[in-house]
Amino acid sequence: MAMELQGSCRCxxxxxxxxxxxxxxxxxxxCSICRKTAGGGxxxxxxxxxxxxxxxxxxxxxxxxxxxxxxxxxxxCEMSGGERNFCTSCGSALWLYDPRWPELVHPFASAIDTxxxxxxxxxxxxxxxxxNWVAPDVGPNDLQFDLYPEQSIEAWHRQHRLWID
Ligand SMILES: [Zn+2]
Numbered sequence: 001m002a003m004e005l006q007g008s009c010r011c012x013x014x015x016x017x018x019x020x021x022x023x024x025x026x027x028x029x030x031c032s033i034c035r036k037t038a039g040g041g042x043x044x045x046x047x048x049x050x051x052x053x054x055x056x057x058x059x060x061x062x063x064x065x066x067x068x069x070x071x072x073x074x075x076x077c078e079m080s081g082g083e084r085n086f087c088t089s090c091g092s093a094l095w096l097y098d099p100r101w102p103e104l105v106h107p108f109a110s111a112i113d114t115x116x117x118x119x120x121x122x123x124x125x126x127x128x129x130x131x132n133w134v135a136p137d138v139g140p141n142d143l144q145f146d147l148y149p150e151q152s153i154e155a156w157h158r159q160h161r162l163w164i165d
Pocket of ligand 1: 009010011012013014087088089090091092
């Protein structure tokens with residue numbers, strides 16, 4: 001049975017629940033979008049759950065942010081397909097939904113109220129974009145990537161035998 005995750009914004013206007021086969025918060029993203037919208041410590045932790053299990057109360061308080069992504073030379077920019085849902089009352093980042101992967105939803109670990117399992121090792125990604133003052137806390141078994149890791153969240157959980165049916 002997949003794990004039930006309960007989440008909320010800080011002010012309580014929005015609460016949500018979803019089920020996840022992959023509840024280990026192991027993936028730390030240092031990109032500027034995650035840092036600025038959900039990562040005061042320099043990164044955000046993105047999780048993964050089944051979109052069809054997502055239940056939301058307080059939908060009228062949801063805002064959606066789509067980031068503009070520019071290439072490294074400051075040239076071409078385009079609108080990200082990812083829809084970052086946040087509370088319009090208190091500003092808490094809640095989850096990312098991308099219509100290109102409609103079966104998934106990516107809650108931010110920071111919005112989850114359920115006790116989560118502690119990952120045995122962590123993956124640090126998008127380090128190319130981290131702020132200069134951020135000193136990643138890299139454990140001896142952690143993995144680090146300039147951009148995206150090779151492994152999906154599902155593959156990581158299966159490799160570590162942490163996938164929950
Ligand atoms: Zn709120």
